Amino acid sequence: xxxxxxxxxxxxxxxxxxxxxxxxxxxxxxxxxxxxxxxxxxxxxxxxxxxxxxxxxxxxxxxxxxxxxxxxxxxxxxxxxxxxxxxxxxxxxxxxxxxxxxxxxxxxxxxxxxxxxxxxxxxxxxxxxxxxxxxxxxxxxxxxxxxxxxxxxxxxxxxxxxxxxxxxxxxxxxxxxxxxxxxxxxxxxxxxxxxxxxxxxxxxxxxxxxxxxxxxxxxxxxxxxxxxxxxxxxxxxxxxxxxxxxxxxxxxxxxxxxxxxxxxxxxxxxxxxxxxxxxxxxxxxxxxxxxxxxxxxxxxxxxxxxxxxxxxxxxxxxxxxxxxxxxxxxxxxxxxxxxxxxxxxxxxxxxxxxxxxxxxxxxxxxxxxxxxxxxxxxxxxxxxxxxxxxxxxxxxxxxxxxxxxxxxxxxxxxxxxxxxxxxxxxxxxxxxxxxxxxxxxxxxxxxxxxxxxxxxxxxxxxxxxxxxxxxxxxxxxxxxxxxx
Numbered sequence: 001x002x003x004x005x006x007x008x009x010x011x012x013x014x015x016x017x018x019x020x021x022x023x024x025x026x027x028x029x030x031x032x033x034x035x036x037x038x039x040x041x042x043x044x045x046x047x048x049x050x051x052x053x054x055x056x057x058x059x060x061x062x063x064x065x066x067x068x069x070x071x072x073x074x075x076x077x078x079x080x081x082x083x084x085x086x087x088x089x090x091x092x093x094x095x096x097x098x099x100x101x102x103x104x105x106x107x108x109x110x111x112x113x114x115x116x117x118x119x120x121x122x123x124x125x126x127x128x129x130x131x132x133x134x135x136x137x138x139x140x141x142x143x144x145x146x147x148x149x150x151x152x153x154x155x156x157x158x159x160x161x162x163x164x165x166x167x168x169x170x171x172x173x174x175x176x177x178x179x180x181x182x183x184x185x186x187x188x189x190x191x192x193x194x195x196x197x198x199x200x201x202x203x204x205x206x207x208x209x210x211x212x213x214x215x216x217x218x219x220x221x222x223x224x225x226x227x228x229x230x231x232x233x234x235x236x237x238x239x240x241x242x243x244x245x246x247x248x249x250x251x252x253x254x255x256x257x258x259x260x261x262x263x264x265x266x267x268x269x270x271x272x273x274x275x276x277x278x279x280x281x282x283x284x285x286x287x288x289x290x291x292x293x294x295x296x297x298x299x300x301x302x303x304x305x306x307x308x309x310x311x312x313x314x315x316x317x318x319x320x321x322x323x324x325x326x327x328x329x330x331x332x333x334x335x336x337x338x339x340x341x342x343x344x345x346x347x348x349x350x351x352x353x354x355x356x357x358x359x360x361x362x363x364x365x366x367x368x369x370x371x372x373x374x375x376x377x378x379x380x381x382x383x384x385x386x387x388x389x390x391x392x393x394x395x396x397x398x399x400x401x402x403x404x405x406x407x408x409x410x411x412x413x414x415x416x417x418x419x420x421x422x423x424x425x426x427x428x429x430x431x432x433x434x435x436x437x438x439x440x441x442x443x444x445x446x447x448x449x450x451x452x453x454x455x456x457x458x459x460x461x462x463x464x465x466x467x468x469x470x471x472x473x474x475x476x477x478x479x480x481x482x483x484x
Contacts (some may be wrong), residue, residue, distance in 0.1 A: 414480055
């Protein structure tokens, strides 16, 4: 990487990156604690993970300004492993997850992201917005009108403050103002401290205390593979979204390797596996963060808050943080997709809605994206599997000419032989494939069947217009058996 580019990524937006990083750090605390609870581990495991991953990814990641930490999607995959084998196996699985992700990055598997259609991307974003919003609803359970009033105040500050000045992120102002009201007004409302106890100490290096045996590997490998795939999927999709938000490009293969390195380091420092976070990345970008410094500040300030200002952090009301996340969900949701749902092709709309529903119902981002990709592939195959066959008679040569137009492959050739007249009173037929392409052995088999039927009727078959690639495929499978 060039020195100029490195300087720009780290110090090209110092003020914006520092302020946005502080905002993100505040938003990371309740999320990390909540995800730790989901996984069934101590809250500090999630906080250590968020600290380590953010710090490491700032240096080795491929998408400047993107926030990576402990996430809910990853936490859900850890539940059974923690319940059955304990924390030490989780730490080992986290390290193995990182190793697998590094291998994926070295093998440049990030290029597979090009197979994720735009409709799936929109569904992914909208589903995340809904999940972010839904996750805040539990903070309102058992609360009084004060909770709603403070959340409303938070939203109002975030929305209105930028109209006066953009020098300070409105989210940071909202958190400080609402926290001050709660502390000095002695308001009885749920705070960060109610979510879990915080240990005011830095993480320490440790090697997971597990037997280094093949049996151990067989236990953790399935979990690590799932974590690696889900983590990279969410990270690369988030990277694409941040690319669009900032109108910049990023190195996806480097991001894959960086995510792996970050998880390896995290596992050795007592943290759980993590990946990129669309919500916090959105907060970062919308608060003015663009460079690597914002990610570094988010991780560093998170640990500063826990170790040095822990007594103050636990007094931050959940109303303020919930308000921030509600605004993030509102701004993350692609509202234009709702307005255009009847304008886009029905198949694209169906894929988008299906992706949203599957993600929201299962709370599994990977499952929704995989389903969306598969549905898109099915619809695509259906669209290109239409083949037309027209014919004309050459009376002078007593020959019937068939013009085949379309892509010939397994999904389009099942009925192809039925479109030819094998009882025709001609001496020969010419099958014009100028506007067709042979893609697989199913296409070759269909032509062989057609040719065989004509030969049984003593009608000679000739092919014309066969392109080079199609001819090579036919030769490779069984050699040329007809005239061209």
